[in-house]
Amino acid sequence: MLFQIYGENAGYQLLGWLLVFVGLVVTNELARRSKKGGIFFFMLVPAALTVYFAAIYIGAARGAEWALTNQTYTNMNSWFHYAKLYAATAGCIGFMMLKYKWGVGKTEWFKVFPFAIVALNILIAVASDFESGIKGAQAMKEFGDRWWLSSENVWLYGGWWNWLNGIAGIVNILCMTGWWGIYSSKKQEDMLWPDMIWLYILAYDLWNFEYTYLNLPTHAWYCGLALLLAPTFASAFWNKGGWIQNRANTLAIWCMFAQVFPLFQDQGVFATLPVLYADGVMNPAVRPTAVDPTMQGVIAIIALAVNVLVLTVIIKRAITQKKNPYKNEIFTDTKDFQEAMARAQ
Known part of the structure; x- marks a missing residue:
């Protein structure tokens, strides 16, 4: 078992997961199907939130009680969350x-942007993984265990699994192929990356789930499982080739929600802990003593193994086809690729 879902709150935990999953699927559809939807979710809302965040930190700097006790300030103050939201x-x-061909979106060179921004997002997470690995080692020297308290008052258990998963993230970047094979769908609802087939999606989802499980353990039930499955679900059933757009949309929307309402997943009936906290408690004021990091290690090994396997498949295909897998598409003979291209302009 990965999470502690039992007892009187189990029904609420499952309901919370379903609400997040369905909410992300629906908001992604609203955002992708029209220019107005995209502008609202990814321009107007972030602009308003930027003003809100600035007001909180200005207020906190001045000692304002409302700002110092604001849940965004107390529960979501690490560099990672802001970097992830804006990236x-x-x-x-x-x-x-790219999909609407606005400005540089019409140019050939800008087609590499999806690779660049996804790689940046992955590297942000890799840096966070390595940070936890280092702090876990420091804690071992000082306290004899691997627990360290994050700036958001969450006890994390840093170890070799962080290093393994960080390496998996770097390998995952190398698994992105056909960087310039970016298209707009016929209805201009989606930006398509046809060469990003199910192999990459599987490798990414495993790596990213492990990232959340290690570094956002109190949120992983939602930002790990629900957030990752929402874009994968849409891509599998009706949005072929649009997975990376689905992923970016749902990630940005979730980050905005979680940054403003972190207590949804931190406290109350919807809060869900992983099995790492063996006694079922995560109290920032008390250093944990009971720990079960088994699944952290198991998933890290699986994530790295799958990413290496996918990279091996890519290298083999590149050699067989005599192609540079980054400049050229190498999965053109697959069903996923062909179904995505059938939707392209």
């Missing part, structure tokens, strides 16, 4: 430029 939003805007 994901930048990706959404760039993808809109």
Whole structure:
């Protein structure tokens, strides 16, 4: 078992997961199907939130009680969350430029933007993984265990699994092929990356789930499982070739929600802990003593193994086809690729 879903709150935990999953699927559809939807979710809302965040930090600097006790300030103050929110939003805007052919979105060179922004997002997570690995090692020297308290008052258990998963993230970047094979769908609802087939999606989802499980353990039930499955679900059933756009959209929307309402997943009936906290408690004021990191290690090994396997497949195909897998598409003979291209302009 990965999460502690039992007892009187189990029904609420499952309901919370379903609400997040369905909410992300629906908002992604609203954002992708029209220019107005995309502009609202990825330009107007982030602009308003930027003003809101600035007001909170200005207020906190001045000692204002409302700001110092604001849940965004107390629960979501790490560099990672802000970096992820704005990097994901930048990706959404760039993808809109490509699918609607706005400005540089018409140019050939800008087609490499999806690779660049996805790689940046992955590297942000890799840096966070390595940070946790380092702090876990420091804690071992100082306290005899691997627990360290994040700036958001969450106990994390840093170890070799962080290093393994960080390496998996770097390998995952190398698994993105056909960088210039970017298209707009016939209805201009989607930016398509046909060479990003199910193999990459599987490798990415495993790596990213492990990232959340290690570094956002109190949120992983939602930002790990629900957030990753929402774009994968849409891509599998009706949005072939549009997975990376789905992923960016749902990630940005979730980051905005979680940044403003973190207590949804941090406290109350919807809060869900992983099995890492063996006694079922995560109290920032008390250093944990009971720990079960087994699944952290197992998933890290699986994530790295799958990413290496996918990269091996890519290398083999590149050699067989005598192609540079980054300049050229190498999965053109697959069903996923062909179904995506059938939707392209």
